[in-house]
Amino acid sequence: MRLGFIGTGTIASAVVQGLADQDHAITVSERGAAQSRALAARFDTVRVAANQAVIDSSDTVFVALLPDAAPDILRALVFRADQVVISFMAGIGLAQLAPLIAPARAAAIMLPFPGIARGGSPILVLGDRAPVDALFGPRNQVFAMRDAAELDAFLCAQAVLSPAAALVGTAAEWLARRGYQGEEFLRHLVGSSLLDSPTAPLLDALNTAGGYNQRLRHHMDQAGQPQTLLGGLDALEG
Secondary structure (H helix, E strand, O other), rough: EEEEEOOHHHHHHHHHHHOOOOOOOOEEEEHHHHHHHHHHHHOEEEEEEOOOHHOOOOEEEEEEEOOOOOOHHHHOOOOOOEEEEEOOOOOHHHHHHHHHHOOOOOEEEEOOHHHHHHHOEEEEEEEEEHHHHHHHOOEEEEEEEOOOOHHHHHHHHHOOOOHHHHHHHHHHHHOOOOOOOOOOHHHHHHHHHHHHOOHEEEEEHOOOOOHHHHHHHHHHHHHHHHHHHHHHHHHHOO
């Protein structure tokens, strides 16, 4: 398949890495020069071109621009009626995108995460999920959103990743101060445990009376962590 990327930032670069070994012909834009050059140097299936040349050489086009800059950039480009456009921009809805890329079809908003580079990553999709499933479903898990409100809520909730990573990092630093290197162990512990079990039964299994997990969780609950998290999510949604 002929795939094009308008905008080659960190997330777009991760998406390209996840596709580059699958016999697609991938053209990435010069916007994000360092990333695009690195991709072309690494993968024989990737080449760099100007924005219009990306459009001209692609059947499916991914738009990975900053929402504020996207309208002016896209209006200057000529799309074809037989093209499918998938946007990485949560800040521009499909109804807003459609006239900017007409006569191409604004198929979906797709929000990937860095893990898509190696596979096994979640992907949020609003709109027609079929082209996203075809390209990414075999290696990743696609979560279809019913509407823009659900997508916005999921975008808020996914921000729990940063404080969760910070908790693991802080525990690793606590070990390091005692002369032990434990971050890899903690990452595997938390990651594998969450993948293997829904949170409710996992918490129940970790709730041994007087055990380390119960005692630490009670300490953090009493310090107001759940309320702080919920307040932060409410602030993001507002």
